[in-house]
Amino acid sequence: MKIYLAGPDVFLPDAVAIGRRKAEICVRHGLTGLYPLDNTVDLAAADASLAIFRGNEAMMDAADAIIANLTPFRGPGADAGTVYELGYMAGRGKFCLAYSNDPTVYADRVTRYFPVTRSAQGHLVDGDGLAVEDFGLPDNLMMIHTLDLHGARLVTPRQAPADIWHDLTSFEACVALAADRAISKSNSNNPD
Amino acid sequence: MKIYLAGPDVFLPDAVAIGRRKAEICVRHGLTGLYPLDNTVDLAAADASLAIFRGNEAMMDAADAIIANLTPFRGPGADAGTVYELGYMAGRGKFCLAYSNDPTVYADRVTRYFPVTRSAQGHLVDGDGLAVEDFGLPDNLMMIHTLDLHGARLVTPRQAPADIWHDLTSFEACVALAADRAISKSNSNNPD
Numbered sequence: 001m002k003i004y005l006a007g008p009d010v011f012l013p014d015a016v017a018i019g020r021r022k023a024e025i026c027v028r029h030g031l032t033g034l035y036p037l038d039n040t041v042d043l044a045a046a047d048a049s050l051a052i053f054r055g056n057e058a059m060m061d062a063a064d065a066i067i068a069n070l071t072p073f074r075g076p077g078a079d080a081g082t083v084y085e086l087g088y089m090a091g092r093g094k095f096c097l098a099y100s101n102d103p104t105v106y107a108d109r110v111t112r113y114f115p116v117t118r119s120a121q122g123h124l125v126d127g128d129g130l131a132v133e134d135f136g137l138p139d140n141l142m143m144i145h146t147l148d149l150h151g152a153r154l155v156t157p158r159q160a161p162a163d164i165w166h167d168l169t170s171f172e173a174c175v176a177l178a179a180d181r182a183i184s185k186s187n188s189n190n191p192d
Numbered sequence: 193m194k195i196y197l198a199g200p201d202v203f204l205p206d207a208v209a210i211g212r213r214k215a216e217i218c219v220r221h222g223l224t225g226l227y228p229l230d231n232t233v234d235l236a237a238a239d240a241s242l243a244i245f246r247g248n249e250a251m252m253d254a255a256d257a258i259i260a261n262l263t264p265f266r267g268p269g270a271d272a273g274t275v276y277e278l279g280y281m282a283g284r285g286k287f288c289l290a291y292s293n294d295p296t297v298y299a300d301r302v303t304r305y306f307p308v309t310r311s312a313q314g315h316l317v318d319g320d321g322l323a324v325e326d327f328g329l330p331d332n333l334m335m336i337h338t339l340d341l342h343g344a345r346l347v348t349p350r351q352a353p354a355d356i357w358h359d360l361t362s363f364e365a366c367v368a369l370a371a372d373r374a375i376s377k378s379n380s381n382n383p384d
Binding site: 008011013049050052054057075077078080081082083086087090091093110113125126128130132133135141142146181 | 200203204205207209240241242244245246247248265266267268269270271272273275276277279280281282283284299305306317318320321322323324325327329331332333334335336337338340341357
């Protein structure tokens, strides 16, 4: 089983090293991790961003599953590129897994970044008058429930690890879920 | 042609009214707009968020195209639910359109919200040491280039309108693009 390794990990100073660690964990579970930085892109080229897009899309199309790192990224929610990729893989009917190293509730995190009040009707509202999604979920409901219905429930630790960008415990739990799925699929293809 | 109307519009105080205005614009162009709040959901039910998810997914599956409102939402980038939906529709091979009422560049907006410095190598880096995507694009490259390749270029005004949440000029430009596509598809199906 090939797994697309999505996440803002690509923006870390040691982005290549963390991708290597993730790929090694996949190998240990009998799986193949596909990491965006494995694509060779000339970042100095005028069309570098388009080359990155094409590389990532081809990798997603080649993969059977996605493990998305939905750890909040520069704000209360997940990285936009990762969210896009989770949606894309759900749309393609692939097996969708994700983890977040921050187990807190989305609405609580919003109140840490933005002025939020409670309306007379009891709804959370931000400074521009826009409602804050308040279902007690760890992030936007479209991401959380696509995992529930098209893969497995978001994996989170009981409490955030000391290093949210390098702790791969929850990532490895996702890899184990993917390995279980790969075994059960191979058994169902081979009934005797 | 049925168009899924994605966006943080659903979080506005007048969310139903703006959906009605969008649907009316679609009708004027000979198209049908599908708006998430057209689904009936009991918000007091324990599984309300799952019901919303199922309703939105069924609407997307029924639609031929998406028009996503990518106007920055509570931070420098687009709303996560909308980004997920754009990815989902791209994955399903649907026609992907989007607009943003903020024509500025993503990297510039990040510097308005977060402390950003330039590294010795010339890269933009945030306070946690994570790189800031800096290709001169209006948002994350996965969204921008999926539009280029699977629909039409992101529609933005020359300058932000006075009311970024209620001005539908760029939305209507997307509807016109969808109507052109519907006509050209119907002509190609009907060659005589």
